[in-house]
Amino acid sequence: MKDLKCGLKECRFNKGYSCCADCITICGNTDCESYEPLEDKRGSLFEAADEFVPANYSVDTKVKCDADCVFNKNHICVSNGITVMGEGEKEAVCLTFIKD
Numbered sequence: 001m002k003d004l005k006c007g008l009k010e011c012r013f014n015k016g017y018s019c020c021a022d023c024i025t026i027c028g029n030t031d032c033e034s035y036e037p038l039e040d041k042r043g044s045l046f047e048a049a050d051e052f053v054p055a056n057y058s059v060d061t062k063v064k065c066d067a068d069c070v071f072n073k074n075h076i077c078v079s080n081g082i083t084v085m086g087e088g089e090k091e092a093v094c095l096t097f098i099k100d
Contacts (some may be wrong), residue, residue: 003081004061008092012038019084023062026077026094030067032084035092070098 004019013021013036024034063077071079082096 001061001063001077001079001081002059004063005081005083007083007085008035008037010037011092012036018059019061020059021061022059023064024084026063026065026067026082026097028066028068030069030094030097031090032092032094035084037091065094067094067097068100069094070100071096072100 004024005017006014006019007017008014009017011019013019013024013034021034024032027033063079063082064075065072065077066075069077071077071082079096082094084092085095087093087095
């Protein structure tokens with residue numbers, strides 16, 4: 001999936017709000033299990049700098065999914081694109097989730 005948006009600036013895979021991981025896993029409660037915060041990205045004085053990094057759409061990230069979602073076909077996400085953001089107390093959650 002090339003259209004994988006990530007709003008978690010401190011995640012090590014986030015490059016210009018685009019996920020650059022080879023593979024991510026969305027678990028049954030829609031959390032992104034692949035989220036890995038980097039301490040050097042947290043609280044940086046140059047927090048806006050990531051906004052100027054060009055998105056890398058050349059990465060074709062595989063999305064494994066265990067959620068009860070309409071896009072989950074045999075534990076693979078078949079959506080054209082997804083968005084992962086922080087929500088409430090959860091650090092990383094798939095916002096594209098639609099209950100099956």
